[in-house]
Ligand SMILES: [Zn+2]
């Protein structure tokens with residue numbers, strides 16, 4: 001199984017518009033972070049995790065031509081804002097694209113993209129999407145999917161386990177029942193915003209504490225602000241944790 005980091009940035013992306021800080025003006029491409037998203041591929045099945053406002057650029061950069069499903073973590077704009085740009089995928093296909101998420105997230109998607117779900121003859125001016133509710137364990141093609149609850153400040157959102165990999169973004173707390181499902185991972189993708197505390201997101205040190213407890217073989221931090229210079233912070237991080245970067249391809253043991 002292969003996971004590609006399509007975006008490793010926090011909600012505004014890096015560089016931040018109008019910011020002239022060292023990271024935003026850095027020449028290191030690792031410091032250019034599109035909004036958080038990832039692609040999972042295994043045995044002919046391709047799953048997109050989140051559909052943020054940079055979706056079009058991400059699909060073009062990675063030359064993605066086919067998607068079998070979209071799985072959503074939650075309905076904040078930096079995770080669903082690119083949904084309309086799924087149009088080229090469903091224009092070329094006779095079937096609609098399944099979109100998985102918790103009931104609240106799917107409700108928000110139906111509200112924000114109401115024109116997508118109106119019952120009229122199919123039009124190429126909107127993506128053909130079909131919302132599907134999450135089951136405790138299910139498969140998408142050849143990929144096993146286990147949704148897991150994490151807290152994003154006061155809100156419960158969805159993390160996902162895919163076989164020996166887990167993808168957790170925008171978490172500030174992982175409930176004990178979810179921690180129990182994450183103890184034997186090959187790869188953990190986990191959000192780590194910055195060093196300063198934030199009410200809705202893990203800091204780097206909080207993410208490191210989770211890694212120390214779960215002991216995955218490898219851990220990659222995502223949803224990063226412009227406070228973190230890739231090279232500087234990566235040097236300080238204890239193994240097996242490192243900062244993810246856009247375009248990074250991670251092989252996952254099956
Ligand atoms: Zn976010």
Ligand SMILES: [Zn+2]
Nearest residue numbers: 019021024226
């Ligand atoms: Zn900046």
Ligand SMILES: [Zn+2]
Nearest residue numbers: 074076152170
């Ligand atoms: Zn969020």
